[in-house]
Amino acid sequence: MLTVRRRPVVVNLVDGRTTLVGERRWSWPWQVKLTGARLHRGPGHPEQPVDGVVLIPRHRIDFVQVVS
Structure with a gap:
């Protein structure tokens, strides 16, 4: 899986408790x-x-949601 486009x-x-919001x-x-x-x-x-x-790193991620 290789993602090229930037997506929020x-x-x-x-x-x-911790959430990060940005462009992938x-x-x-x-990793993300x-x-x-x-x-x-x-x-x-x-x-x-x-x-x-x-x-x-992926093992630290619980959930990823693409906003666009």
Whole structure:
């Protein structure tokens, strides 16, 4: 699975509280790469922008939703 197009996605991590929202870039079966990401740590915490590229290993991902 090789993804070339940028698509806005919501990624929920296995800890149950952390969510990343950004554009999916070159994603391989073992990782998801996001750019322009924002980090949400649950209720009561402010949204934080993330600089650069975020690499998330698949074993840390609980759910990925494509928004477009």
